Amino acid sequence: MNKIEYRVEHKDPPVFTPEVVIFDSPEEVDRYAASCLIKKIQEEKATALTLPTGTTPIGIYRQLVEAYSQGTVSFSKVRVFNLDEYWPIDPNNPSSYTSYMKQHFIDLVDIKRDSWDIPNGAAIDPNKESHRYEESLKAVPQIDIAVLGIGPGRTGHIGFNEKGSLVNSRTRYVELDPETATVNSNFFQIPQDIPRGAITQGIANILEAKNILLVAKGQSKTWGISRSLNGPIYSDCPASYLRYHPNVVIVLDRQAATSLG
Ligand code: PGA
Numbered sequence: 001m002n003k004i005e006y007r008v009e010h011k012d013p014p015v016f017t018p019e020v021v022i023f024d025s026p027e028e029v030d031r032y033a034a035s036c037l038i039k040k041i042q043e044e045k046a047t048a049l050t051l052p053t054g055t056t057p058i059g060i061y062r063q064l065v066e067a068y069s070q071g072t073v074s075f076s077k078v079r080v081f082n083l084d085e086y087w088p089i090d091p092n093n094p095s096s097y098t099s100y101m102k103q104h105f106i107d108l109v110d111i112k113r114d115s116w117d118i119p120n121g122a123a124i125d126p127n128k129e130s131h132r133y134e135e136s137l138k139a140v141p142q143i144d145i146a147v148l149g150i151g152p153g154r155t156g157h158i159g160f161n162e163k164g165s166l167v168n169s170r171t172r173y174v175e176l177d178p179e180t181a182t183v184n185s186n187f188f189q190i191p192q193d194i195p196r197g198a199i200t201q202g203i204a205n206i207l208e209a210k211n212i213l214l215v216a217k218g219q220s221k222t223w224g225i226s227r228s229l230n231g232p233i234y235s236d237c238p239a240s241y242l243r244y245h246p247n248v249v250i251v252l253d254r255q256a257a258t259s260l261g
Helices: 026-043 058-069 097-104 126-137 178-187 203-207 219-230 238-244
Strands: 019-023 047-051 078-082 084-087 145-148 172-175 197-200 211-216 248-253
Touching (some): 026 047, 026 058, 026 145, 026 211, 026 248, 058 097, 126 172, 211 219, 211 238, 219 238, 219 248
Parallel strands (some): 047 078, 047 145, 145 211
Antiparallel strands (some): 084 197, 172 197
């Protein structure tokens, strides 16, 4: 009789449960997230951060700028890589993420100008620019903390990794999901001017960070949060890939946590 040997192949990476911290108010979320970053910067001699844009982190940047003004923290040895930028867009356009970062953070603290990188929305070739950005990320051995928001409604995106993004995706040009484009067009003076695409760090870039801090506030995030934590890990909700990372903290206000019970 032939003996059949079955070999079990573990193709799937291990799955972890993110730590979830819930606060009553958005202001407490901002204070907590900022304090995590400040602690990390104070503990390490030099820190590399991946930072997000959007409505969610504005209060976090406010806290960081205040801490800097009070002399609690210095960003002089910090390197910052942004998650994404629209493409094509003039970096001087007030709705670009480059302008956002200058307005809320970069121009208000002591970070060295050449220690901040963000995809160039004015690059002629988005693929070449994605390659440049990918190489730039290699300037640091590892990102210490990647701070993320999560897309509204049923987008489930992190960065501009929209539905369909793969776990091994890296910095690249992507087209905005129609739901993302509708929501984000509100941040453009003429909503129709929103670019169709963006250059974003990929899922693999994000998962390579030592620590991940995802921040979500408000009701528009309930589906994404619940689906990421309790649903299948799948490309229809790219934030669900975060469960492949062992050090994820998800900071929520009560509204964003509504569906967690
Ligand atoms: P928001 O965007 O902070 O403006 O909600 C988050 C995101 O789209 O990732």
